[in-house]
Ligand SMILES: *[C@@H]1O[C@H](CO)[C@@H](O)[C@H](O)[C@H]1NC(C)=O
Ligand SMILES: *[C@@H]1O[C@H](CO)[C@@H](O)[C@H](O)[C@H]1NC(C)=O
């Protein structure tokens with residue numbers, strides 16, 4: 274349940290920070306359409322780094338990103354070498370040097386003059402018209418707008434990945450339909466995505482009133498994505514028959530989430546980006562909803578460079594759709610979402626075991642230029658249909674495995690599906706974590722049932738106050754500062770290892786949940802270390818702490834000689850009596866409460 278949408282930049286795009294430093298004057302290339310502007314994505318079709326590669330980007334990739342090999346080429350075919358265009362006519366520049374010339378820089382990927390007869394054919398992909406959102410909804414004379422952005426420009430923290438959120442009030446004098454959204458982008462250098470989530474928050478509930486650091490989830494009560502902006506998009510336009518309901522009987526609050534990407538960890542970047550919502554009191558025929566499908570667990574192991582792609586799949590099962598939608602739903606739009614290891618993604622509709630049709634099919638996936646698939650007429654989905662998602666990835670070639678998550682090094686495999694009429698679901702997600710279906714965890718009908726023999730809910734509530742303390746008592750000293758694999762501890766560990774909730778795919782889910790609390794981490798540490806004969810081996814990505822807030826605490830691994838030794842557990846993120854007592858006593862509530870997790874995490878970080 275902690276895995277929510279994020280959009281991430283893995284810096285493999287020419288046009289972004291690092292890569293621009295590999296060519297001379299990489300940050301000074303003017304936009305031929307409008308020479309007062311900088312073309313940030315020097316190697317891309319989109320000026321802001323979006324889109325596939327332009328001829329210079331293609332050469333950049335082909336020649337190992339090496340300026341020495343690129344300099345003498347004329348990538349765009351306009352008669353000037355790349356070196357001449359970028360101020361290094363004699364090809365003497367190397368990264369870090371001051372370029373020989375800083376004036377009269379021109380674009381190495383666009384034939385210039387851009388509209389000359391000889392360039393027309395070469396620049397066919399170039400459009401010098403402003404990217405504009407074409408949307409019938411904006412023509413509605415009743416349409417109103419509201420700009421969501423932080424009250425003032427904020428300093429972007431000097432960290433690669435930053436998520437900040439803020440919750441806004443929406444006029445609630447009457448009902449409205451959200452019909453379009455447009456980006457309001459301030460600092461294109463850092464802003465990587467902006468999302469808006471609809472919130473179900475009671476009037477008397479305390480919520481932050483200023484921007485706050487958040488993770489993939491803006492707030493536990495804001496679960497439905499109602500607007501997305503990523504690089505290369507001019508905005509979103511709802512199908513003329515539908516809109517997300519805001520106001521009196523709709524969302525009265527909306528959370529804005531901004532992802533700032535700061536790979537160079539600069540401490541001088543500021544931003545004040547946001548989203549403009551367009552909404553109308555003239556209600557449309559249908560209320561829109563957003564369904565998220567896909568896989569919450571990804572592990573891409575390093576492979577030799579020429580290895581085949583790796584496939585990750587997920588099924589929103591018939592039993593889930595049957596329970597989620599009592600009447601047919603109609604899909605008006607769908608967007609694929611992976612990060613930079615993604616090659617291709619397909620979402621398809623199955624009925625009674627046979628394929629009905631594809632919903633999305635990005636044979637060449639590009640994070641930087643998301644394809645918004647729209648359907649008119651919409652695609653009908655019946656209760657009992659199956660929605661399958663398939664993502665294909667390029668494996669990393671070295672280093673650690675790539676895991677699911679919101680860090681720049683992580684991956685995702687999601688589909689965002691806009692449908693109508695809305696079914697107010699507790700969680701509009703039909704994803705899986707490996708084979709464990711989110712609908713089994715979230716839908717009341719399934720919630721109390723076992724998954725693969727594990728009464729997971731009971732384990733996470735009652736087990737937390739029985740099973741966990743039992744292990745902690747036997748394996749740690751009273752201050753929870755030292756793990757000691759005594760005989761009683763080892764015996765207890767051997768027993769708990771047999772538990773259905775610590776095995777199979779559901780075991781991975783439970784481990785993930787336990788890792789979010791200090792007591793859980795201590796428990797897992799003991800279970801993992803104190804009996805090396807049967808490791809709790811759920812894989813690298815089950816052990817990793819994915820959530821950005823928790824950071825990169827090292828998880829200890831079982832090694833042959835580790836047994837019967839004592840460990841200082843403090844460096845493992847969780848320790849010290851009171852937090853654990855509080856966690857264990859607060860029972861079922863806290864494990865589902867993001868804030869508790871948040872404070873425990875902050876507390877643990879402070880204690881480090
Ligand atoms: C090329 O564009 C410039 C500036 O936009 C314009 O003044 C000129 O007339 C155009 N030339 C052609 C051949 O279209
Ligand atoms: C937003 O609404 C205001 C009136 O409330 C209007 O003056 C302004 O032009 C609108 N902005 C856009 C971009 O439509």
Ligand SMILES: *[C@@H]1O[C@H](CO)[C@@H](O)[C@H](O)[C@H]1NC(C)=O
Nearest residue numbers: 623624625626655656657658
């Ligand atoms: C699947 O087939 C059965 C029997 O032929 C039928 O009753 C059912 O409605 C079908 N399901 C869907 C979603 O069409």
Ligand SMILES: *[C@@H]1O[C@H](CO)[C@@H](O)[C@H](O)[C@H]1NC(C)=O
Nearest residue numbers: 749750751752753754755850
């Ligand atoms: C545990 O706490 C007690 C009292 O707070 C203290 O005297 C003792 O030294 C601590 N033991 C360890 C191993 O830290």
